[in-house]
Amino acid sequence: MQIEFQVNYRTKGDEKVYLTGSIPELGNGDKQHAVLMHYSGNGNWSYDIETRKADLSFTYGYIIKAGQKIIREEWGKQRHFLVNETNEYYRLCDHWQAIPPNNPFFSSAFTQHLFARGKNNNASGEPKIYRKSLTLKVYAPTVQPQYKLAILGNDPVLGNWKPDKAIMLNDASFPEWEICIDMANCKTNYLEYKFVLIDSETQQLVAWESGANRHFNTEIIYLREAIIVSGLLFENPLAGWKGAGVAIPVFSLRTNDSFGIGEFDDLRKLADWATLTGQKIIQILPINDTTMLHTWEDSYPYNANSIFALHPIYLNPEKIGILKNKKKMAYFSQKRSNLNQLKEIDYEAVSKTKWEYFREIFKQEGDKTLKSEDFLNFFNDNKEWLIPYGAFCYLRDKNGTPDFTQWHNYAYFNPRNITNLTCCQSVAYPAIALHYFLQYHLHLQLTEAVQYVHDKGLVLKGDIPIGISRNSVEAWKESHYFNMNGQTGAPPDDFAVNGQNWGFPTYNWEAMEKDNFQWWRRRFGKMADYFDAYRIDHVLGFFRIWEVPAEAVHGLLGHFSPALPLSADEIKHYGLHFHEWMTRPYIHDHVIRGIFGEYTNEVMSLYLDHKSHDKWALKPEFATQKKVENRFKGIKDENSLFIRDGLYALISEILFVYDPKEPDKVHPRISAQFTYAYQALNDHEKWCFNRLYDDFYYHRHNEFWHNQAMQKLPALISSTAMLVCAEDLGMIPSCVPQVLEELQILSLEIQRMPKDHRFEFGNTNQYPYRSVATTSTHDMTTIRGWWEEDYAKTQQYYNAILGKHGQAPHHADPYICENIIENHLWSPAMLVILPFQDWLSIDEKLRRADANEERINIPANPRHYWRYRMHLTLEELINSHHLNQHILRLILQSGR
Numbered sequence: 005m006q007i008e009f010q011v012n013y014r015t016k017g018d019e020k021v022y023l024t025g026s027i028p029e030l031g032n033g034d035k036q037h038a039v040l041m042h043y044s045g046n047g048n049w050s051y052d053i054e055t056r057k058a059d060l061s062f063t064y065g066y067i068i069k070a071g072q073k074i075i076r077e078e079w080g081k082q083r084h085f086l087v088n089e090t091n092e093y094y095r096l097c098d099h100w101q102a103i104p105p106n107n108p109f110f111s112s113a114f115t116q117h118l119f120a121r122g123k124n125n126n127a128s129g130e131p132k133i134y135r136k137s138l139t140l141k142v143y144a145p146t147v148q149p150q151y152k153l154a155i156l157g158n159d160p161v162l163g164n165w166k167p168d169k170a171i172m173l174n175d176a177s178f179p180e181w182e183i184c185i186d187m188a189n190c191k192t193n194y195l196e197y198k199f200v201l202i203d204s205e206t207q208q209l210v211a212w213e214s215g216a217n218r219h220f221n222t223e224i225i226y227l228r229e230a231i232i233v234s235g236l237l238f239e240n241p242l243a244g245w246k247g248a249g250v251a252i253p254v255f256s257l258r259t260n261d262s263f264g265i266g267e268f269d270d271l272r273k274l275a276d277w278a279t280l281t282g283q284k285i286i287q288i289l290p291i292n293d294t295t296m297l298h299t300w301e302d303s304y305p306y307n308a309n310s311i312f313a314l315h316p317i318y319l320n321p322e323k324i325g326i327l328k329n330k331k332k333m334a335y336f337s338q339k340r341s342n343l344n345q346l347k348e349i350d351y352e353a354v355s356k357t358k359w360e361y362f363r364e365i366f367k368q369e370g371d372k373t374l375k376s377e378d379f380l381n382f383f384n385d386n387k388e389w390l391i392p393y394g395a396f397c398y399l400r401d402k403n404g405t406p407d408f409t410q411w412h413n414y415a416y417f418n419p420r421n422i423t424n425l426t427c428c429q430s431v432a433y434p435a436i437a438l439h440y441f442l443q444y445h446l447h448l449q450l451t452e453a454v455q456y457v458h459d460k461g462l463v464l465k466g467d468i469p470i471g472i473s474r475n476s477v478e479a480w481k482e483s484h485y486f487n488m489n490g491q492t493g494a495p496p497d498d499f500a501v502n503g504q505n506w507g508f509p510t511y512n513w514e515a516m517e518k519d520n521f522q523w524w525r526r527r528f529g530k531m532a533d534y535f536d537a538y539r540i541d542h543v544l545g546f547f548r549i550w551e552v553p554a555e556a557v558h559g560l561l562g563h564f565s566p567a568l569p570l571s572a573d574e575i576k577h578y579g580l581h582f583h584e585w586m587t588r589p590y591i592h593d594h595v596i597r598g599i600f601g602e603y604t605n606e607v608m609s610l611y612l613d614h615k616s617h618d619k620w621a622l623k624p625e626f627a628t629q630k631k632v633e634n635r636f637k638g639i640k641d642e643n644s645l646f647i648r649d650g651l652y653a654l655i656s657e658i659l660f661v662y663d664p665k666e667p668d669k670v671h672p673r674i675s676a677q678f679t680y681a682y683q684a685l686n687d688h689e690k691w692c693f694n695r696l697y698d699d700f701y702y703h704r705h706n707e708f709w710h711n712q713a714m715q716k717l718p719a720l721i722s723s724t725a726m727l728v729c730a731e732d733l734g735m736i737p738s739c740v741p742q743v744l745e746e747l748q749i750l751s752l753e754i755q756r757m758p759k760d761h762r763f764e765f766g767n768t769n770q771y772p773y774r775s776v777a778t779t780s781t782h783d784m785t786t787i788r789g790w791w792e793e794d795y796a797k798t799q800q801y802y803n804a805i806l807g808k809h810g811q812a813p814h815h816a817d818p819y820i821c822e823n824i825i826e827n828h829l830w831s832p833a834m835l836v837i838l839p840f841q842d843w844l845s846i847d848e849k850l851r852r853a854d855a856n857e858e859r860i861n862i863p864a865n866p867r868h869y870w871r872y873r874m875h876l877t878l879e880e881l882i883n884s885h886h887l888n889q890h891i892l893r894l895i896l897q898s899g900r
Contacts, residue, residue: 005087007053007094011066014047018070021049025064025082029053035074038067061086066100079103079722080110083234090133091230099235106237107748108774108834109145109245110179111727113463113536118247118284119148121178134186137230138220142199144238145179146245150204153181153238157197161190167209170200181238187225195220199238214239244773248829248900249285249465250278252840253305253782253860254318255349258874264343264354265873268446269320271453273878275460280882281891282900285537286457287465287837289782291315291450295397296406296475300351303870306469306506306541309396309406310477311527312389313439314446317354321361324445325369336361349871366438373441382444389477389530390443394436395422396477401435406475417481454534465729465837466535468527470542470549471508478523484515485523490664493552493559494542495674497734498757499783499863502652503559503674505552507866510565513716521716525723537727540749544734546716547709547743553664555628560656560674566712568704569669570696578699580692586659587670590681593618595657598680599650603643611651622655629655657681659693672697701735710739717747729776729835733757744774751775753833755805755824756790764797765805768831777833779824779842783863786841787824788855791816816855821845822894829898836900840874847887850876 013021024031024038030053031037041049063084068076078101087094104110109119144153154170156163162185163169173181196217201210218236225231252274257266259273271286278286292308293315327333339357343350373379383390399414400406409415414425426436457464471492472478479486486509493505516523531538540546552562563569572582591612600607612620626632629652636648659681660670676682676697685693721728729750732740736759744751753759753775758766771777780786791798792815802812806823813820825846828836841858844851852858852875860872874881882888 005055005057005060005092005094007055007085007087007096009041009051009053009064009096009098011041011049011098011100012047013049013066013068013100015068019068019075020070022067022069023051023064024067025062027060027062029055030062030064035067036072038069041066055087057087059087066098079107085232088133090135091137091228093226093229095229095231097231097233101235103746103748104143104237105748106146106240108727108750110143110725111537112532112725113285113465113727114145115179115725117458117461117463117536118245119145119179121175122149132184132186134184134188134230136186136188136225136227137184138187138195138222138225139182139184139230139232140236141180141182141232141234142173142236142238143179144181144199144240146240146242147175147181147201147238148245151210152202152204154200154202154209155183155197156200157195159190159192159195161185161187162195162197167200170202170209172202173199187222188227190222193221193223195222201240201242211241214241243899244834246833246898246900247284247835248895248898249283249287249835249837250274250840250843251287251778251782251837252874253289253870253872254291255289255303255305255870256840256860256872256874257878258344258876259878260344261340262344262877263321263340263358264346265317265349265351267320268318268449268453269323270878271464272456273882275457275462277878277881277888278462279460280888281843282895283891284461284900285463285465285835285837287539288467290467290469291318293393295355296400296473298352298355300869300871301867302355303349303351304868305870306471307473308469308476309400309473310389310393311472312386312530313393313443313477314450316362316442316446317351317358318450319358319362319442319446320449321358321365323449324362325365327361327364328368329364332364347873347875349873351869351871362438362442366441370437370441373444374437379440379444382447383440386443386447389526390440391426392417392422392477392481393443394439395426396480397439398425398432398436402432406473408475408480417483450534463536463727464534465537465539465727466531467539467541468531470540470545471506474507474509479509482523485512486510487512489554490565491552491554491556492545493550493562495550495559495562495735500559501675502656502864503550503552503562504863505557505559505562505866510549510551513712517715521719524716524720528720528723528726532724532726535726537729539729539731539752541731542734543730543732543744543749544736544740546720547713547737547740548705551664553661555630557629557633558652558656561629561658561661562674563661563663563671564705566708567663567671568708569663569666569671570700571669575670575696578692578696580689580696582660582670586681587662588658589622589655590657590659590679590684591620591622591654592680592684593620595654595680596620599653600647603647603650607647607650611647622651626651627655672700674701702738706737706739709737710743713739713743714746717743717749721747721749733781748774750834753777753831754781754784755779755828756784765801768827768833771831771833773832773834775833776835776837777828777831778837778839779828780839782839782860786839786855786858787821787845788816788841788851789859791820792855816845818846818848818851826894826898829894829900843891844876844887846890847884850884850887 009023021041022038023041024035026033030039041051043049063082065078065082067074080101147153153173156165156170163171173183175181196219198217199213203210254266257270259270290305291314293310293313294302294305294308296302343354399411403411425432454464488509490510492508492510493503496503548564548566550562551565552559575582597604611623611626613623615621632648632651636644657679658673659676661673663669730744731752753771755766799812802808861870862868
């Protein structure tokens with residue numbers, strides 16, 4: 005039996021095509037032992053193998069090497085091949101698998117849920133085997149469940165172009181469809197054909213695929229030969245699918261039975277409401293455990309203590325088990341009722357009460373659960389992260405701090421110490437096992453909720469934070485992956501004029517790349533247990549991250565990393581002479597008066613040293629923002645806080661920041677044009693600085709950052725089948741859209757934060773198809789809140805975007821909110837996912853009275869309390885027939 009592999013690929017330079025597969029003849033799955041194919045010109049490569057195995061089954065694929073280095077691999081999974089006894093010769097005519105133009109539809113969100121094929125759509129049965137056959141394999145992920153894929157051609161074996169004779173393809177391997185044609189009965193030497201769509205109910209032809217006829221020369225097929233053509237792509241002529249969804253944090257959900265905070269189980273009722281209104285996707289914020297201090301500060305969902313562990317606060321206590329002690333059960337029922345009446349989340353009260361219940365139910369049910377087969381399977385599947393997490397939680401509570409550097413003998417993660425601490429015989433084991441018990445039940449409750457969401461025909465979209473907490477299991481256990489002496493944030497934007505300082509350590513990408521980003525792959529893999537799609541928080545961090553010095557509080561003194569800092573000679577090339585004073589706070593009399601006003605004398609006396617004439621310097625004990633922060637810690641007096649913030653600003657009065665890795669080079673300070681130091685330059689120096697600044701931030705790094713992203717993102721997004729969406733907001737280099745386009749990652753479009761900075765607002769009619777459009781995010785005010793922020797901007801939007809005449813109303817009336825939402829729904833964007841609050845904004849009776857109460861987060865405040873709750877219960881929402889029909893009508897009319 006002979007098998008010939010054929011593929012067409014035009015190589016460059018010393019590139020060559022290699023064949024790799026799971027059998028010894030193809031290297032046994034080791035790509036370093038892949039076999040070199042034979043080149044016959046015009047991009048054609050081939051390779052033959054002989055075998056006597058009649059039941060041979062293997063996977064294979066193609067790679068490109070230059071010398072011994074693999075420089076390119078195919079997209080997607082390897083092909084699967086199975087021989088049979090009927091044929092003596094197989095010819096595998098493959099197409100090189102590049103990322104297809106409809107790649108998002110290959111994600112699990114579509115293949116397993118939104119477009120999943122019904123079991124009886126196309127009866128598959130055993131594959132047909134002919135003595136002379138042509139098998140066509142075509143990728144058609146965009147064929148929706150109400151349609152079938154069929155084939156028609158210029159021969160009786162393909163229906164002679166007669167629509168009622170169309171031959172159905174097999175969808176058993178969806179999104180790949182397959183048909184095996186008996187070529188012994190073929191009448192023509194030159195087969196022409198096309199794929200067509202057939203309505204599953206009426207069996208009528210709906211549409212022919214786009215493009216010219218496909219063709220195949222049948223003269224080259226011989227008896228007992230099977231030709232298999234794979235890698236074809238269906239050209240769907242129908243308009244691209246578009247869907248709508250809702251975004252809301254789990255903690256914000258409210259039902260009649262809630263415990264003062266949303267729970268995983270509440271996703272069921274949210275799915276019921278989404279189904280009633282014609283929505284297809286539910287988007288939530290991160291749900292990992294953020295317990296650090298057992299205070300309201302743990303409400304921040306982006307500061308997790310583990311990238312794997314789920315937050316116990318999202319458990320439904322009674323679903324774990326009912327307490328046998330009726331008096332205690334009555335106590336908790338009353339507490340639940342009281343907490344559920346609150347307008348906002350009382351995070352500390354909810355957490356305290358739930359943990360009381362957890363300890364009681366663990367005493368009652370823990371031993372039985374920990375011995376159960378189901379738990380043991382869960383434990384074995386997750387012990388790699390579960391054991392360190394349990395130890396971390398125990399040591400955090402025992403030492404009264406999540407800062408593991410203060411844990412004495414456990415300050416450094418030692419596997420032997422952790423094994424001894426967590427073994428069944430350890431005195432600490434019961435306290436540690438409680439965390440295993442809760443994670444098991446979190447997994448059960450979330451899995452059940454997700455299954456319910458799927459049964460409703462919806463998909464669930466999660467959120468992957470860009471950073472990890474420096475007080476986390478990962479920072480403790482795998483510190484070599486992080487630069488613990490750095491901290492991440494974001495440069496100034498519409499969210500925060502002083503930039504943001506998240507405090508997270510930066511990634512050691514060099515260490516991560518050495519093991520092919522296994523840390524990220526494990527993280528994404530765990531997400532895929534529950535989610536069908538995910539949002540990459542701050543995707544710009546994979547191009548470059550904003551690194552803030554350890555002694556800084558604000559983000560203004562940060563710099564991009566990695567980056568290409570400037571030397572003094574390079575700065576001189578722009579016409580500007582670099583001076584040391586440009587890197588030190590520019591403090592003169594007029595600067596101090598401008599910042600501090602009536603407090604000028606007090607500031608001069610207490611915090612500054614006089615140097616000469618009108619020049620001053622900060623006293624050494626206040627020379628950094630961290631030192632200033634410590635000086636004012638615990639003080640709440642407004643006048644003192646005004647002085648503190650002024651000192652922060654004074655410290656930021658510089659034009660350049662030194663690079664920590666190349667101390668003889670500098671970065672222009674972000675937003676330096678708003679400093680007194682910039683105003684001190686003459687007009688020529690300002691012009692030179694502006695030219696340098698623009699080139700540095702918008703041109704110098706484009707290729708460099710493009711390469712940085714392409715070294716990381718392809719390996720990460722290909723590690724799961726989830727749909728990938730990016731949060732690409734902020735200071736966006738021009739290479740970002742290019743990378744998102746190359747990798748088919750959906751962008752995020754927000755009208756009030758246009759990607760084209762020449763315009764005040766984005767044009768919803770020009771949004772790219774591969775995008776997620778939204779009216780607001782959790783970091784922004786809602787439609788109604790934004791409308792009241794800046795009336796000049798509102799007036800411009802009212803006239804220019806909504807096309808209204810006259811004066812804009814002071815409040816966003818329901819008709820205005822509906823107009824804005826309609827513009828988004830009718831946009832070309834594949835997904836329109838709106839905040840729950842904005843969906844409700846179209847109903848005067850149901851929306852919240854005070855728009856300011858709708859906000860979830862204020863990024864400019866690093867100590868924001870995340871406590872927003874729905875003011876209606878989901879049960880009330882489900883019964884709000886007028887609103888639900890209104891939303892359904894808007895969605896259906898827009899073709900979503």
